[in-house]
Amino acid sequence: MPELTPLALYLAAASVLAITPGPGIFYVAARTLAGGRREGIASSFGTGLGGMIHVLAASLGVSAIVLESSELFSALKLFGAVYLVWLGFRTFQAARLKGATGGDDGAAVGPVGPRRAFREGVLVEALNPKTAVFFLAFIPQFVNPSAGLVALQFVVLGSVSIALNTLADIVVAVVASGIQDGAAARPGLIRRLREASGGAMIALGVGLALAKHPAA
Structure with missing residues (x-):
């Protein structure tokens, strides 16, 4: 298993990376602003599961196969990009529609429910090939081959990161x-925050x- 000092360095690096804004964070923020805390937390666990899919795939060598093939990488990249843009556009459009109608009713602009938020969170993370690139480039630096059980070390370190x-x-x-609760009397602020989250996802x-293949 990883030694203490490298593990401490890994925890420090992984903690910094965890708070770096990315698709998952923006999706969670947008989902929370649209559907409340329950949907936000559900989407958080969804992105976590999506990340674990990458960890397991990387430990089994599947991610390496995908990254070695420019066709597979491009396919996953485009699926993920289209899905992110669609979610972002839907979030932005819903915010604008809510601003135009001035109400909170309507399925198009209201909550989607924790289950759907969870599923969407899984897809947001699982369809992002940059996550696979990250795990394959970052985690091996902290794996100790001489300790054996390399795949298990990879899964443990990946699980900590997730x-x-x-x-x-x-x-x-x-x-x-x-923020949503505090700005309940200021719907314009909530609308702008939702629009910003949607724009960020787009x-x-x-x-x-536009991301290039790692080998390019």
Whole structure:
């Protein structure tokens, strides 16, 4: 298993990376502002599960196969990009529609429920090939081959990273929920925050679509 000092360095690095804004954080924020704390926390666990899919795939060598194939990488990248842009556009459009109608009713702009928020969170993370690139580039630096059980070390370290990411997402959900509650009398502010979250997801989706193959 990883030694104490490298593990401490890993925890420090993983903690910094966990609070770095990415698709998961923006989705959790948008979902919380639209559907409340329950949906935000559900989406946080969804992104966590999506991340674990990458961890397990990387430990089994599946991610390496995907990244070695420019066709597979491009396919996953485009699926993820389209999904992010669609979620971002839906979030932005819903915020504008709510601002135009001035109400909280209507399925198009209201909560989607924790289950759907969870499923969408899984897809947001699982369809992001940059997550696979990250795990394959970052975690092996802290694996100790001489200790044996390399795959198990990878899964343990990856699980720690996912736990930190999920914790950061939950904090975002709680903070966004507090903002939502505090700004209940200022619907314009909530609308602008939702629009910003939607715009950020669209931008991240476009950035993902333009991402180059790691070997390029």
